[in-house]
Amino acid sequence: MALPKVGSIGEYIREQRTQAKISLRQLAAAAGVSNPYLSQIERGLRKPSAEILNQIAKGLHISAQALYVQAGLIEDREPDSDVLAAIRADNFITERQRQVLIDIYESFRKENRVGAPEEDARTAKNAPPSPEPHESDAGSSPDDESPLPEEFTAALKPYTASSVNGHVTPETKEG
């Protein structure tokens, strides 16, 4: 298990390099690494550090992210929705908060996507994946100050109590 995915990333680099029609030495120079080392990387004999990887990405003029994904260092994130992208790009929240937000959002979607369980069928009915007509702007009542939490566990309780509960529209039930 010495070379798990290392090989694939080496191939990927070589592929990109040949595609760019530049020599190994050229890329090595552009990336600021030695030619022999780059050679070894491309053949999977060495596992480049993140720094080297980054430099190679720069030298290849490709996104470092692509390389990291190839190297298995970053999960290939599915472009589910813009919400996740926005959350991930947001700078106003801490990492932990970000993670919680993502977890919550994903749990929502998972909840809505309930495959076919009869029990949850009705709950799912509330949130059909397709066109749930949220015609109401639902404007998120601007002046409705909810006693929002500061911690997760703390955060969740008040929700069910005030914010969420207080905004229910029972009519959504189908007759």
Add this chain to the structure above:
Amino acid sequence: MALPKVGSIGEYIREQRTQAKISLRQLAAAAGVSNPYLSQIERGLRKPSAEILNQIAKGLHISAQALYVQAGLIEDREPDSDVLAAIRADNFITERQRQVLIDIYESFRKENRVGAPEEDARTAKNAPPSPEPHESDAGSSPDDESPLPEEFTAALKPYTASSVNGHVTPETKEG
């Protein structure tokens, strides 16, 4: 320039770890690295490879991307897209779920603003000024000894299923 941002990433990791209230050894075990090595990383004495970085990110339950950015291995992402706009535009979730998400996000931002006199948008790069992990201990679960985020996801399920999705007392109509 031997240690460019290594120090900062170590601090960042330690910050996240203490924020998560887990010990160095715990994180080391969760991340699959040795405790002494993690200690050295946090103090900037060692420059962890991408693989280790990735494992640490997993152990911390934060996005590996954030760590790479902190390590200077990935260019900082675009400033910030509007999370709220994305949430409002999303039609994979119900109105109630949308409301919860918005409330949570805003509460997070409000929470982060505790030590920030004015709009610190630009100053806040990737980590808010001083989030002050001062959990008000509002929850204080009885036998809660898992400060890990998984606790939250677990905590989310019941509440997404029942409270949010429509198992609430509908009498609380908006009026």
Add this chain to the structure above:
DNA sequence: TCATGCTGCTTGCAATTGCAAACGCACTGG
């Protein structure tokens, strides 16, 4: 034929990573 220049590859070697073991410190409790 030899010289020059290009391609990529192999070979030692210093520097670094990453770990197992052990250390010092604070706390608990028999």
Add this chain to the structure above:
DNA sequence: CCAGTGCGTTTGCAATTGCAAGCAGCATGA
């Protein structure tokens, strides 16, 4: 008072990274 447990840190050491130097093969040209 000393054993036991937790914390973070320090200390050698094997394994690896990453590089300078050198090697072999294939062109072009005098």
